[in-house]
Amino acid sequence: MFSKFLVVICLIFINGCRSEESATYTAAVVEVNPLSEGNTTKSVNEVTKQAIDIIESIELDGVDIVVLPEVIFNRQNTAVLLPNTNLSYCDDPAVDEVLRSISCAVRKAKKYVVIDLYVKVKCSMDDQSFCAYESDSTNLYNMAIVFDRNGDVVAKYRKYHLFNEDGVQQTKTPDLTTFRTDFNVTFGVCICFDLMFDEPAINLVDQGVKHFVYPTMWFSEIPYLTAVQYQQSWAYANNVNLLAANVNAPSIKCSGSGIYGGRSGALQVIVSESPATKILVAKIPIDPAEGNRLEAQSNSNPNTDSNESSEMILFQDDITEYTVTFLDFSRSLGQSGSVCNKAICCDYNIEVSDNGGLEGKSSYSYAISVFSGHRRYNGINNLLTGQEVCSLIACTEMNTKSSCGIRTSPSQVHNRYNFTKLSLKTVLPVTYMKAMPNTLTADLLPLNVKEFEYKISKIKEHYVVELHLNVPKSNLLTFAIFSRDYDKDVITNGTESSKMTTMITFCVFSSIIWMRCSHYVNH
16 A cells, blocks of 8 residues: 555656646857958858867767857858758758758757858749849848757747848848757747847737747946847847857957746856856747746856956947936935936835945946936938937936946946835826836846846826836946837838937848958957
């Protein structure tokens, strides 16, 4: 009788383990510091060999899916011709060496792999009505390609929101690309600047997609748009799993990759301020709503790699049109009030403790910064995006607006003010928007999701949005309710291009930019 009881207990235990195992999958993102520029055949081959070594590395043993960054393999002038074949790329000797060798490496490693590169597509094979390059009858795209465990291509996605990518075509409408895996997960695909828009990413979320692969080359900007800061904000607000792989080139403001489990926040995240290739691995819940089961793993390895000689100097947002009110904690350690800009107001309630000054060190001042209107992008003359912001941001000088959104070297800063209470509240009109909690510390990492509380509710024709700090913090750079209002996005005629003064963030992919910055790449 006792032996039967033990058998039952063992079966329950085994089934429980199997249930736990089936409820998750293991994912990896790789922040790659490319060995070469990808602008010659030789350098393309060097980066391809680097990628193969990563795919076949023992660090990825047991991983189900791997995401590599955007356009590390090549430039526009070395674009790969997309083959027209029914064979696996690995089995077809006529296929370009990059695609064929990656396909074979994936087959050997037996895992799903997502890469991104510039490709040429024969117009006769393309589903677009245009043919951009009549000389060879091709169209040029920034394309993510997904391989299954056998090295077969199961998905292709053409980046829709281009950013200074000379000669690269935009499809007439965005591809809504998904692929299904053998571990019962359907992934959506988007690339870099796409994450700032409703198409295709929010379209896919609205269709029920809960998992995203995301190659990127994101150039970080403070106070609101550093790489992992925005990645976590977007994944949290949409309650989706996001596998974000960024290029590592710290000297050109490019680093920040992570694996995000919806409302559980960052499961693994890295910002490397020194040139390095980093592999991040995490178990992810198949259902993001079940993410709390992985509570102990959430933010288990958030980190920055930095040294004094190689800290990133970030782009700075142009906050000229923001309403900025400085907080004078020397007069009162408790501050409350409301600051307005055009259509929105930002209510704040703040208490700090004062650690006092420290000789030889500077300390941040703080301000409430509010904005409602259009965001401009340097180099894109015909695009304005809708944006609403209610925030606390750090400034290097009291009462100097231009000093806000500048990061001082952490080794030179004394965190004088410890926030013991911090609450923000704003009311937004009901439009097609996405409001997000947006946080950043001096380590260039977002807050752990347990460290803040975010609430959004709809009351009649308005959203009421609140953001509260749950634990004392002394190294804050940004604490914000950040909203993208897609209804406000407009295409202009480009006549205001001379006013484009904003130093830009995101994904500057053109060959010209890369060539200018190539001497920063770690060889």
